Structures are given as structure tokens and as C-alpha cells.
Amino acid sequence: MDNATVSLSPIKKFSRSKNNVVIAGVCAGIAEYMKTEPATIRIIALLTLLFGGWSVVAYLITASLIPVDKNSVSLSQSEIISLRKENFKTVISGLLILFGFYFAFRVIGLAGSTRIFILPNDFIFPLAAFAIGIYFLTIKPSNTGTTLLVQPEKLFRSRTDKKLTGVCGGLAEYIGIDATVLRIIFILAALLTLGIFASLYLFLFIFFPYEEGQKFE
Amino acid sequence: MNNRIILGLSSLIFGILSMLSSRNIILLTFEDVVGIVFIFYSIPTVYSALSNGERGRLTSSTILFLVGVVFLVKSYFEILDTRGIVFFSILFISGSVLVILFIENIKEKIFLYAGIVLLVLSYLSLAQFKKFGLFNAANRIGNLSEVFWPVILIVMGIIIFVNRKK
Numbered sequence: 001m002d003n004a005t006v007s008l009s010p011i012k013k014f015s016r017s018k019n020n021v022v023i024a025g026v027c028a029g030i031a032e033y034m035k036t037e038p039a040t041i042r043i044i045a046l047l048t049l050l051f052g053g054w055s056v057v058a059y060l061i062t063a064s065l066i067p068v069d070k071n072s073v074s075l076s077q078s079e080i081i082s083l084r085k086e087n088f089k090t091v092i093s094g095l096l097i098l099f100g101f102y103f104a105f106r107v108i109g110l111a112g113s114t115r116i117f118i119l120p121n122d123f124i125f126p127l128a129a130f131a132i133g134i135y136f137l138t139i140k141p142s143n144t145g146t147t148l149l150v151q152p153e154k155l156f157r158s159r160t161d162k163k164l165t166g167v168c169g170g171l172a173e174y175i176g177i178d179a180t181v182l183r184i185i186f187i188l189a190a191l192l193t194l195g196i197f198a199s200l201y202l203f204l205f206i207f208f209p210y211e212e213g214q215k216f217e
Numbered sequence: 218m219n220n221r222i223i224l225g226l227s228s229l230i231f232g233i234l235s236m237l238s239s240r241n242i243i244l245l246t247f248e249d250v251v252g253i254v255f256i257f258y259s260i261p262t263v264y265s266a267l268s269n270g271e272r273g274r275l276t277s278s279t280i281l282f283l284v285g286v287v288f289l290v291k292s293y294f295e296i297l298d299t300r301g302i303v304f305f306s307i308l309f310i311s312g313s314v315l316v317i318l319f320i321e322n323i324k325e326k327i328f329l330y331a332g333i334v335l336l337v338l339s340y341l342s343l344a345q346f347k348k349f350g351l352f353n354a355a356n357r358i359g360n361l362s363e364v365f366w367p368v369i370l371i372v373m374g375i376i377i378f379v380n381r382k383k
Binding site (some may be wrong): 064086087090093094095100101102104107122125126127129134136139151153154174177181184188189191193196197 | 221224228235273320325330335373375
């Protein structure tokens with residue numbers, strides 16, 4: 001008899017993610033199974049809404065059938081917080097892309113459906129709003145503790161996050177938002193007001209000093 | 218009040234109002250409903266963001282409040298030049314945001330000065346700029362952006378997605 005041992009790799013099981021959860025952890029589970037980024041799967045899942053709302057039904061069925069992965073390692077407090085921030089940005093970006101495509105299709109006359117599933121839109125959207133409202137009112141607050149907001153006391157022009165003079169980088173850091181988004185808002189507002197809004201940029205550029213410390217990049 | 222509760226109540230109000238208006242029980246347009254929900258969401262959010270020192274939420278909820286007011290004003294008063302109010306609204310909203318940021322941190326007086334300058338410019342844009350034909354040019358840009366704003370949404374989404382790990 002040949003005693004050669006056959007090494008068997010453990011069977012890859014499809015399960016919902018325990019740590020990386022936005023709604024039920026299905027997308028993160030798929031990403032873990034396919035060894036890819038959960039954010040990519042989430043964006044694709046959101047974009048499937050363009051083809052009707054059936055992907056929501058598929059998601060709910062998957063969430064109810066697939067168990068949660070119990071073997072995954074628990075994350076630390078800071079890891080959970082940074083994961084939540086990343087997931088929040090992923091969802092916001094996904095929604096922006098989804099609505100962008102939806103309205104683009106409407107502009108070119110491709111999306112004309114007044115129904116989702118078999119029900120009219122003006123019935124489905126209020127129903128979805130009810131569901132979201134009840135969800136937010138009934139979920140338990142997370143036990144991740146209170147996060148201390150560390151925001152700068154003083155406003156400076158940024159030396160590190162800088163494209164032109166560092167005004168948007170500094171202002172974004174002060175307010176606590178993404179600098180790129182603030183730059184786009186500045187450009188759009190300047191275009192729509194025929195450059196008058198740009199006077200704010202000049203005003204801030206003249207009166208805000210560079211951040212202290214490092215003198216050269 | 219917790220942000221979760223404010224969001225939940227706002228969603229419920231949106232659901233109730235849009236359901237009632239779609240059945241013609243109350244006479245509200247979609248813009249009215251959105252305006253009311255924005256105002257309902259933003260007033261308690263501004264209050265809690267001011268007390269917690271959350272500048273991001275403070276800025277976004279101030280903008281939402283004023284956008285809600287613009288929606289309601291546009292709907293209830295017969296404004297013929299609806300494009301013209303975009304010009305005024307951008308200046309007025311950004312000026313108000315700067316004043317709110319000054320209230321949050323009164324050491325930064327530059328916000329107050331810049332805010333007042335923008336508020337004065339917004340008033341002038343209503344009262345004087347029409348004479349110089351600025352609104353016509355703004356309307357032309359408005360026409361262009363009406364066609365291309367889905368592209369702007371997509372680009373903003375992609376930028377946030379790419380920078381999500383920052």
C-alpha cells in the first residue's frame with residue numbers, strides 16, 4: 001500500500017463577516033471569499049441597484065441563509081473605529097456614484113422606470129424611508145466608547161496637504177472633512193459665481209499663516 | 218439629541234410626508250418635502266454639533282438648513298429667476314457657514330470677517346449685479362452644469378472612494 005499523504009487544504013467556506021459590517025456583512029464575506037477588497041464589492045453591490053431593486057432581495061436572502069464567521073479575530077477599538085470611517089466613506093462614495101449614473105442615464109433617456117419590483121416608486125421610496133427611520137430608532141448604540149474629537153484649535157494653511165497655497169488643506173483639516181472634496185466645492189462654487197467665490201480663497205490666503213513647526217517641505 | 222435618533226425621525230418624516238403628498242392628502246411637492254426634512258434634521262444637528270465641537274457636522278448641517286430654506290422659499294414664493302438664486306444662495310450659504318464657524322470658535326475672527334464679506338456680496342448680487350449682466354453669464358454656466366452635474370457626482374464619488382483610507 002502506498003502511504004503517501006495527501007495534503008488537503010481546508011475547504012473555503014462562505015460566511016458573513018463578523019468585523020467588517022455595514023448592514024449584515026454579506027459584501028465583506030464575499031470579498032473575503034474572493035480575496036478582494038470589501039469596498040469594491042460594496043460599490044458593485046450598490047451599482048446593481050441601477051438594474052432594479054432585486055439585488056436588495058438577493059442580499060436579504062443571502063444575509064438570512066449564510067452564517068456569521070465565528071472564527072475571525074476580534075479587532076481592537078481603534079481598528080473598529082478606522083474600519084467604520086472607511087466603510088462610511090465607501091458607502092457615501094458608492095451612493096454618489098450610483099446617483100451620478102442614475103441621473104446620467106435619465107439625462108440621456110435610458111432610465112424611465114416608475115416602478116421598483118412591481119410597486120410604484122412613490123410607494124416604495126416612502127416605505128424605504130420608514131424602514132430606515134425605524135432601523136435608526138431601534139438599533140442599539142455601539143459599545144465602542146466615546147471617540148474624542150481632536151480638531152485643531154487654530155486655522156493654518158497646510159504645508160503637507162497642499163495643491164496651490166494650502167488653504168483648502170488647512171481648512172479641511174480644521175473642519176474635519178476631506179480636502180479633495182473641499183477643493184471640488186471651491187472650484188464649483190467659484191465657477192457658478194463667476195469667480196466671486198474665489199475672493200474667499202484669496203481672503204483666506206492673505207490672512208491665514210502657514211502652520212507652525214516645519215518650515216520647508 | 219443623538220445623531221441616530223435625528224436621522225431616524227427625519228427619515229420617518231420624509232416617509233410620512235412623501236406618502237401623504239403622493240396620495241394627494243397634503244399638497245406638497247417633492248422639493249417642499251426635502252426642504253422640510255432638511256430643516257428638521259439640521260436644527261437639532263447644529264445644536265448638538267455646536268455643543269460637541271464637531272465642525273464637519275456643524276458645517277454640513279448649516280448648509281442643509283439653508284438649502285432647505287432655499288427649497289421652501291423657491292416653492293412658496295413665485296421666484297421667476299430660479300437660476301439667479303443659485304448665485305445668491307452660494308454666497309449667502311458660504312457666508313453663513315463662516316459665521317457659524319466663528320461662533321463655534323470665537324478666537325478665529327477671520328471667519329467672521331470673511332463671512333460678513335460674503336454676506337454683503339450676496340446682498341449686492343441680488344441688488345446690484347443684475348445691472349451688469351452677471352446673472353445671464355451665471356445662467357449660461359447653470360445650463361452647462363445642469364447637463365454635467367451627474368458627472369460631477371460620479372467624480373466626487375470616485376475621489377472619496379480612492380481617498381477612503383486616508
